[in-house]
Amino acid sequence: MSFEEIHKTYWQRVFRLCMGYVNDRDWAKDIAQETFITVWQQLPKFKNESSIGTWIFRIASNHCLRQLEKDKRMMKTALPAQIEEKPPPDIEDKVQFLYKCISELPETDRIIISLELEDIDQAEISNIVGLSESNIRVKIHRIKEKLTEKFKHYEH
Amino acid sequence: MNTNTDLKQLWNTQTSEVPSINELFKKASKLRNFTRYKLLIVNIMLAVTLAGLTIMAFHSHTMSSTASIGITLTVLAIVAYLYASNEIIKLLFKSDFDSSNSEYLRNLIQLKHKQEFLQKTITTFSFICLSVGVFLYMYDEAVQRGLEYSLIAYGLTGAWIAFNWFYTRPRTIKKQLTNLTEIIQKLETVNAQFAETK
Numbered sequence: 218m219s220f221e222e223i224h225k226t227y228w229q230r231v232f233r234l235c236m237g238y239v240n241d242r243d244w245a246k247d248i249a250q251e252t253f254i255t256v257w258q259q260l261p262k263f264k265n266e267s268s269i270g271t272w273i274f275r276i277a278s279n280h281c282l283r284q285l286e287k288d289k290r291m292m293k294t295a296l297p298a299q300i301e302e303k304p305p306p307d308i309e310d311k312v313q314f315l316y317k318c319i320s321e322l323p324e325t326d327r328i329i330i331s332l333e334l335e336d337i338d339q340a341e342i343s344n345i346v347g348l349s350e351s352n353i354r355v356k357i358h359r360i361k362e363k364l365t366e367k368f369k370h371y372e373h
Numbered sequence: 374m375n376t377n378t379d380l381k382q383l384w385n386t387q388t389s390e391v392p393s394i395n396e397l398f399k400k401a402s403k404l405r406n407f408t409r410y411k412l413l414i415v416n417i418m419l420a421v422t423l424a425g426l427t428i429m430a431f432h433s434h435t436m437s438s439t440a441s442i443g444i445t446l447t448v449l450a451i452v453a454y455l456y457a458s459n460e461i462i463k464l465l466f467k468s469d470f471d472s473s474n475s476e477y478l479r480n481l482i483q484l485k486h487k488q489e490f491l492q493k494t495i496t497t498f499s500f501i502c503l504s505v506g507v508f509l510y511m512y513d514e515a516v517q518r519g520l521e522y523s524l525i526a527y528g529l530t531g532a533w534i535a536f537n538w539f540y541t542r543p544r545t546i547k548k549q550l551t552n553l554t555e556i557i558q559k560l561e562t563v564n565a566q567f568a569e570t571k
Contacts, residue, residue: 221394228391236387246389254401255470276470279477285559315383325566334384347473
């Protein structure tokens with residue numbers, strides 16, 4: 218796969234992972250670009266020990282973690298437990314709410330749920346994150362429960 | 374609601390315009406040039422200092438041994454400081470992005486501790502070398518000019534060094550390390566998230 222093809226195929230997926238982590242479009246775009254710069258630099262060294270997707274998501278999630286060094290822009294506002302009487306949220310609102318909820322989870326959970334929502338199988342997530350598959354399974358279950366609960370409050 | 378489908382559906386709605394490859398390459402070359410420029414500056418300073426040291430060594434027969442040792446220590450202080458800066462820049466741009474998240478985080482913490490050590494130790498080492506170097510360099514001159522002169526010269530230099538040691542040095546170290554300590558704490562908090570589930 219050439220770099221151009223990789224960039225085209227994976228841009229949206231990497232961007233979403235970064236959005237889930239920081240919930241800020243410009244910032245997410247910066248991290249995604251840094252990810253692809255690393256992919257471009259390291260591509261000649263890539264050995265087919267893992268799939269190219271796993272490799273790219275490892276690089277992307279590590280770039281997300283690197284943001285801990287420049288975390289000043291991160292907004293940590295608490296989510297309202299219950300939304301006051303408002304018209305039912307449209308799809309765009311729900312998307313924003315989902316990304317906001319994810320970006321407020323602990324850092325590792327943000328990466329795990331983003332990868333899960335990208336349809337990456339749990340064995341690969343375990344490989345990317347560095348936790349056992351059973352841990353990943355439990356974590357995904359708990360995070361989804363948490364998100365569903367927040368959506369219940371949000372929608373009603 | 375069907376959590377799985379709904380969340381995935383919502384998740385996939387988020388898109389961003391794919392930037393052109395050229396934009397990416399421009400950013401890459403900007404980043405690379407920035408690193409190179411920083412390394413270049415530090416290394417030019419290192420080379421100039423070493424050249425200065427060599428020139429002084431050649432002319433050392435005109436100076437007493439205490440003055441030569443004094444100058445050597447002073448230059449050593451500068452070299453040590455530049456060496457540390459060089460190492461720190463290299464550390465900052467070290468890349469092991471294709472390790473797993475937990476491994477990457479562990480390496481990042483180690484790297485930050487190394488940076489912390491370099492900044493703290495080398496700053497102290499440079500101050501000591503610089504102070505002793507200046508004292509030794511002044512020795513001959515002070516002996517030749519008598520007691521009164523020695524007291525004034527060493528008194529003033531001593532006061533200046535004490536000011537640097539007790540005021541400037543702790544402030545420099547504190548300033549450099551506060552930010553670093555905060556980062557290490559944040560990294561360790563996230564690292565603990567991995568440990569909790571193991």
